[in-house]
Amino acid sequence: MNGRFAISMHILTLLAKAGSEWLTSDFLAGSININPVLVRKEIGNLRRNGLVVSREGKNGGSQLAKSARQIQVSDVFLATRQGAFLGTSRNTPNPNCPVGKDINQHLDNLYQEAEEALIQKLGDCTLETFSHRFA
Amino acid sequence: MNGRFAISMHILTLLAKAGSEWLTSDFLAGSININPVLVRKEIGNLRRNGLVVSREGKNGGSQLAKSARQIQVSDVFLATRQGAFLGTSRNTPNPNCPVGKDINQHLDNLYQEAEEALIQKLGDCTLETFSHRFA
DNA sequence: ATAACTGTAACAATAAATACTACACTATGA
DNA sequence: TCATAGTGTAGTATTTATTGTTACAGTTAT
Numbered sequence: 001m002n003g004r005f006a007i008s009m010h011i012l013t014l015l016a017k018a019g020s021e022w023l024t025s026d027f028l029a030g031s032i033n034i035n036p037v038l039v040r041k042e043i044g045n046l047r048r049n050g051l052v053v054s055r056e057g058k059n060g061g062s063q064l065a066k067s068a069r070q071i072q073v074s075d076v077f078l079a080t081r082q083g084a085f086l087g088t089s090r091n092t093p094n095p096n097c098p099v100g101k102d103i104n105q106h107l108d109n110l111y112q113e114a115e116e117a118l119i120q121k122l123g124d125c126t127l128e129t130f131s132h133r134f135a
Numbered sequence: 136m137n138g139r140f141a142i143s144m145h146i147l148t149l150l151a152k153a154g155s156e157w158l159t160s161d162f163l164a165g166s167i168n169i170n171p172v173l174v175r176k177e178i179g180n181l182r183r184n185g186l187v188v189s190r191e192g193k194n195g196g197s198q199l200a201k202s203a204r205q206i207q208v209s210d211v212f213l214a215t216r217q218g219a220f221l222g223t224s225r226n227t228p229n230p231n232c233p234v235g236k237d238i239n240q241h242l243d244n245l246y247q248e249a250e251e252a253l254i255q256k257l258g259d260c261t262l263e264t265f266s267h268r269f270a
Numbered sequence: 271a272t273a274a275c276t277g278t279a280a281c282a283a284t285a286a287a288t289a290c291t292a293c294a295c296t297a298t299g300a
Numbered sequence: 301t302c303a304t305a306g307t308g309t310a311g312t313a314t315t316t317a318t319t320g321t322t323a324c325a326g327t328t329a330t
Contacts, residue, residue, distance in 0.1 A: 274328085292309105
């Protein structure tokens with residue numbers, strides 16, 4: 001399990017609180033306590049997903065691409081998820097076993113249903129709601 | 136992300152199909168295509184969670200501790216989960232930042248809600264239902 | 271022109287997951 | 301009662317994933 005969702009939530013919360021200010025990757029990295037390059041990579045992903053905009057050059061930085069009210073936590077989940085969200089075995093199961101042969105397909109089906117329920121739940125919470133929980 | 140949930144589902148599906156037969160860790164490992172020792176470790180966990188029983192010695196092995204109809208997929212999730220299920224940053228965030236100071240607590244709250252929804256969804260599916268999807 | 275940024279590639283370090291070896295222990299049954 | 305076939309588990313090695321670092325080209329404001 002990696003920390004990309006948590007890091008993205010952290011970045012977005014800071015941006016939400018900053019309003020129209022442009023925050024630098026160095027500043028964000030200081031709050032999260034990770035390397036600024038990782039922040040820029042993560043921001044690149046959020047940008048490709050339409051959640052933030054960035055400005056290069058002096059006085060550059062990032063801010064939200066739309067109002068915090070329009071960003072749902074499920075958007076962050078979708079932007080940062082990777083692979084089957086409950087995990088799969090690294091090895092390919094035995095194709096000569098009736099169970100091994102189809103297990104990955106059936107797990108995928110199961111995951112898809114479960115993920116839908118999760119996304120629906122995470123859709124109830126916006127970045128605005130979440131960021132207002134902080135002092 | 137590790138594959139413990141998937142491996143446990145695979146093990147339990149094979150056991151469900153085997154009924155009252157005692158399956159060995161070698162046999163299970165052959166279908167999953169992983170090391171038998173890992174299977175025994177995973178079975179140990181399932182046993183501690185009351186989902187399987189094992190027998191040592193010659194003709195030993197494992198079988199379900201209760202009928203497949205009584206085992207919900209959510210039980211497997213609960214038995215194999217570890218740590219915050221959407222992940223946390225490895226470093227401790229900056230305690231001098233209003234956001235960094237509280238982010239982990241607020242993420243935990245969010246995760247707990249989300250997990251409840253997920254568990255509820257996974258509770259709709261039993262091991263019997265799941266295993267009947269295989270030939 | 272210089273300073274302060276972003277974007278990104280390439281590589282290093284660390285941590286997590288998985289595999290393997292070894293062996294004590296248990297039960298069966300010839 | 302001994303050989304055989306299993307489990308349980310510790311300890312270690314290997315592999316893979318994640319995170320960190322360095323370096324530098326490109327961009328913009330002043």
